[in-house]
Amino acid sequence: MTFENNFINHSKEYIFLDNDILSNQRKKIFKKIIQKNYDKKNNESLKNITISDLSKFNYFYKPIQEKSQVSLIDDFNYEIKVVNGICKNYEDDNIEIRNLTSLDFKSFLNQDNSNVDDIIIDFNKIFLNSGFFFNIKSNTKLHIRLIHDTSDNFTIFQNNFINFKKKSEVQLEDHFNLTNNSINNINYNISIEEYAVIKHNIFQNFANSNKLYLTSNTVCEKNSSYNQNTYNFSDGFVRNFHHAYLNGEFSNASLYGCFFLKNKNVCSNKTNIIHNAENCVSDQTYKGILNDYSKANYYSNTFVSENAQKTEGYQLSKGILLTDNCSFFSKPELKIFADDVKCSHGSTIGPVDESALYYLRSRGISKNEAMKMIISSFIEEDLQNLDKDIAEKISNNLSDYLNCLVK
Amino acid sequence: MIFLNINNLNVSIEGKKILNDFNITINEGEVHALMGPNGSGKSTLANVLAGNEDYEVNSGKVIFKDVDLLDLNIEERAQKGLFLAFQYPVEIPGVNITPFLHASINSKLKNEKKPEIDNLSFTKLLRKNAEELGISSDMLKRSINTGFSGGEKKRYEILQMSILNPEFAVFDETDSGLDVDALRIVTEGINKFKNPKNSFLIITHYQKLLEYIHPDYVHVMRNGKIVKSGDISLATEIEASGYQNF
Numbered sequence A: 001m002t003f004e005n006n007f008i009n010h011s012k013e014y015i016f017l018d019n020d021i022l023s024n025q026r027k028k029i030f031k032k033i034i035q036k037n038y039d040k041k042n043n044e045s046l047k048n049i050t051i052s053d054l055s056k057f058n059y060f061y062k063p064i065q066e067k068s069q070v071s072l073i074d075d076f077n078y079e080i081k082v083v084n085g086i087c088k089n090y091e092d093d094n095i096e097i098r099n100l101t102s103l104d105f106k107s108f109l110n111q112d113n114s115n116v117d118d119i120i121i122d123f124n125k126i127f128l129n130s131g132f133f134f135n136i137k138s139n140t141k142l143h144i145r146l147i148h149d150t151s152d153n154f155t156i157f158q159n160n161f162i163n164f165k166k167k168s169e170v171q172l173e174d175h176f177n178l179t180n181n182s183i184n185n186i187n188y189n190i191s192i193e194e195y196a197v198i199k200h201n202i203f204q205n206f207a208n209s210n211k212l213y214l215t216s217n218t219v220c221e222k223n224s225s226y227n228q229n230t231y232n233f234s235d236g237f238v239r240n241f242h243h244a245y246l247n248g249e250f251s252n253a254s255l256y257g258c259f260f261l262k263n264k265n266v267c268s269n270k271t272n273i274i275h276n277a278e279n280c281v282s283d284q285t286y287k288g289i290l291n292d293y294s295k296a297n298y299y300s301n302t303f304v305s306e307n308a309q310k311t312e313g314y315q316l317s318k319g320i321l322l323t324d325n326c327s328f329f330s331k332p333e334l335k336i337f338a339d340d341v342k343c344s345h346g347s348t349i350g351p352v353d354e355s356a357l358y359y360l361r362s363r364g365i366s367k368n369e370a371m372k373m374i375i376s377s378f379i380e381e382d383l384q385n386l387d388k389d390i391a392e393k394i395s396n397n398l399s400d401y402l403n404c405l406v407k
Numbered sequence B: 001m002i003f004l005n006i007n008n009l010n011v012s013i014e015g016k017k018i019l020n021d022f023n024i025t026i027n028e029g030e031v032h033a034l035m036g037p038n039g040s041g042k043s044t045l046a047n048v049l050a051g052n053e054d055y056e057v058n059s060g061k062v063i064f065k066d067v068d069l070l071d072l073n074i075e076e077r078a079q080k081g082l083f084l085a086f087q088y089p090v091e092i093p094g095v096n097i098t099p100f101l102h103a104s105i106n107s108k109l110k111n112e113k114k115p116e117i118d119n120l121s122f123t124k125l126l127r128k129n130a131e132e133l134g135i136s137s138d139m140l141k142r143s144i145n146t147g148f149s150g151g152e153k154k155r156y157e158i159l160q161m162s163i164l165n166p167e168f169a170v171f172d173e174t175d176s177g178l179d180v181d182a183l184r185i186v187t188e189g190i191n192k193f194k195n196p197k198n199s200f201l202i203i204t205h206y207q208k209l210l211e212y213i214h215p216d217y218v219h220v221m222r223n224g225k226i227v228k229s230g231d232i233s234l235a236t237e238i239e240a241s242g243y244q245n246f
């Protein structure tokens, strides 16, 4: 089904049909896309995206509410199952969970002046069919496991809001259970209030026929901290685009990602940190291991506005290319309009260090084992900063990946 | 048994000939020293023995413990009992010393069809040997050679040797860059390890090291081959008047 037919045939199924602002936006975006009034060549949001995936797909969506769940493992430990974009409405002293209402969305659209040129977000707006709202209350200390369950052939266009209230301290985990042929275009709007400390771990490991376009926009207020870790072991296409706005002084954000590609897997990554206040620290680091014919890109971006003095902003990209046929394109960018800043970026992409391989083998370790040691060492230091069970999960995924190397 | 016999070995790299009909025989329990000016091919020899794939062996034969060494790959040579202490040990951040060395010793034991050593016994052995070499147990928690001083790197090479227990160890300028104290610790390590069953090839520039180690033979190498062989007095001669007479 073409993009145009999808829009016309299914437009009664999208949510917020009564919302004027959104419906105007939808029409405008639809026109822009249909008239191809967007830059295809220099558009970072389209990098490594197969255009036909956007211009032609089978839109299919039916909400299944009864399967969604909120389970309490203990008083501070939640497991939330979001099924085809729908969650179960729930509230207690720590957290409020509900499906998005028109009211939630209206206030968002009114303030949404993001001039980010991102065609994936355009699609999200056009086909929007689901979304949830989480409110994590002040002074809570929680662990939240969020499981995205998407049924076969479903196309999810989801816009989510998470508010972390003052002084909340949360570890949020995102897991994607995608089985077959699903398209998941998910946009997070995260707001982190003063003194809140948030750790956000995202796991992506799903089969080849699925696609995930994950975007996040996080706003950090004074003295808050946002630490995002993305691990992508997927065979299916993944786009990770993550933006953080440091709007309050003494806040910090780190956007960290790691991907492990094989076969003809593709992933597209971008991080973007905007310093709008003084004394903030940011860190953007993506690391990738690429095998076979896989392909990846990583754009990193630090923007320091003129009043954001005493900024520290770091960027790093690292890649190991295991064959001559894989590729990793990386492009760091710094835009600095303040004078008292400490910023840096670095990039090392290349094959496995031959001299390290030689050294290990010269001690009797087989070539395969030596490769595994070197590749594991690539993310070893990062695992040390994670909780034990998460680190273990990643180690297991990594050894599965490494076992595939042995051919 | 032929312990080590190198016969008319010719080696080149990027088309440039480096070893030129190189010959040497080393028997069980012997200590040989190899001296020679910079660029004469000493490190090349060491790396060719270890199996470095950058070098091209054009002709010649290397027999080690009755097998054709050149038929084995890098790790097989190590498992067979060959050890190279590198001139410039490489830093490998993120690969921890202890599990690495544990994997090394076990791959060797496995190859010898001996039972592998368990974690606890290995840790004990490693601690004991490290202590003898003045290596702190703190250092054993670190990544391979990462952030080590020159002396620490060399000491760590000796520690690996003491664990892996090779029959034949090649030391490539292990003494270079060491102060007197570090040199003493390193040579003590080598001497303690020496026994009638294992052999050494010690590559060095300086007589100093040989005073501590007492080689059975000293060879002088120039332009890819041995030009003179003798005893420790050769080293004394080089110390006095350089390589110009060879």
Ligand SMILES: Nc1ncnc2c1ncn2[C@@H]1O[C@H](COP(=O)(O)OP(=O)(O)O)[C@@H](O)[C@H]1O
Pocket: B013, B014, B018, B036, B037, B038, B039, B040, B041, B042, B043, B044, B045, B054
């Ligand atoms: N990787 C290499 N690529 C090119 N030339 C090399 C390489 N390694 C060694 N050589 C050359 O081979 C010769 C012998 O070097 P080497 O074996 O390191 O000598 P030594 O250890 O005796 O100083 C030198 O001329 C050196 O430049």
Ligand SMILES: [Mg+2]
Pocket: B042, B043, B044, B087, B172, B173
């Ligand atoms: Mg040398």
